[in-house]
Amino acid sequence: MSFLSIRNVFKSYFLHGKRIDVLRDVSLDIGRGELVSLVGPSGAGKSTFLHVLGTLDAPAAGEVLFEGQSVFAMNDARIADFRNRTIGFVFQSHYLLPEFTALENVAMPALIQRRDRGQTYAEARKLLERVGLGGRVDHRPGELSGGEAQRVALARALVLQPAILLADEPTGNLDPATGEGIHQLLREVNRDLGITAVVVTHNEALARSMPRRLRLAGGQVTDA
Numbered sequence: 001m002s003f004l005s006i007r008n009v010f011k012s013y014f015l016h017g018k019r020i021d022v023l024r025d026v027s028l029d030i031g032r033g034e035l036v037s038l039v040g041p042s043g044a045g046k047s048t049f050l051h052v053l054g055t056l057d058a059p060a061a062g063e064v065l066f067e068g069q070s071v072f073a074m075n076d077a078r079i080a081d082f083r084n085r086t087i088g089f090v091f092q093s094h095y096l097l098p099e100f101t102a103l104e105n106v107a108m109p110a111l112i113q114r115r116d117r118g119q120t121y122a123e124a125r126k127l128l129e130r131v132g133l134g135g136r137v138d139h140r141p142g143e144l145s146g147g148e149a150q151r152v153a154l155a156r157a158l159v160l161q162p163a164i165l166l167a168d169e170p171t172g173n174l175d176p177a178t179g180e181g182i183h184q185l186l187r188e189v190n191r192d193l194g195i196t197a198v199v200v201t202h203n204e205a206l207a208r209s210m211p212r213r214l215r216l217a218g219g220q221v222t223d224a
């Protein structure tokens with residue numbers, strides 16, 4: 001049984017009466033602890049694939065299996081609960097809340113889940129130190145650089161101790177040197193915390209630095 005599987009997944013969009021087939025019978029297994037990059041042409045469907053894998057979006061047909069269990073066979077409340085407990089997300093934009101400090105932003109998902117405040121803040125502080133921002137805990141997003149804000153977003157994605165981290169172009173808004181710092185952190189998080197990670201990127205150098213590379217083209221995902 002695989003840790004994470006996609007089985008015969010189809011996904012289309014309908015726009016102005018036209019159907020766009022984005023995922024066409026995609027099947028794939030990802031093992032626990034793998035670090036995977038996903039590349040492909042613009043508009044090929046990488047974000048769509050990540051949204052289905054992350055259970056944010058249901059496929060039109062096919063299954064997403066976590067440890068052999070079909071996630072979309074559950075009701076919406078259980079899927080949301082599964083997602084909160086299991087998956088952390090990082091996007092191209094950091095989506096930090098501007099009126100809260102870095103520490104509060106990182107703690108937020110755990111506080112929403114009614115986790116213990118003291119433990120949550122201790123964990124959030126530890127995570128900010130891990131991403132190199134121990135000296136920025138009281139800064140608000142407007143007082144952080146783009147790279148720092150993305151590090152805070154990464155720390156926030158880890159606060160509920162997810163088994164899986166999904167990153168959609170996490171360095172898309174950053175200059176190459178700053179982006180490389182984020183890539184390095186993703187590798188460390190994968191190595192030190194054992195988190196299974198899938199990273200969508202246009203950056204070929206980053207893709208090559210990952211132990212496993214996937215390519216999405218023509219509605220199909222293949223090992224590249």
Ligand SMILES: Nc1ncnc2c1ncn2[C@@H]1O[C@H](COP(=O)(O)OP(=O)(O)OP(=O)(O)O)[C@@H](O)[C@H]1O
Binds near residue numbers: 013020042
């Ligand atoms: N909500 C939507 N409604 C209609 N069409 C959509 C929707 N979301 C995406 N698409 C279309 O589906 C295709 C795949 O989009 P997606 O964002 O998954 O590609 P991508 O590979 O992530 O692209 P990029 O590298 O440019 O971010 C594109 O043609 C896009 O225009």
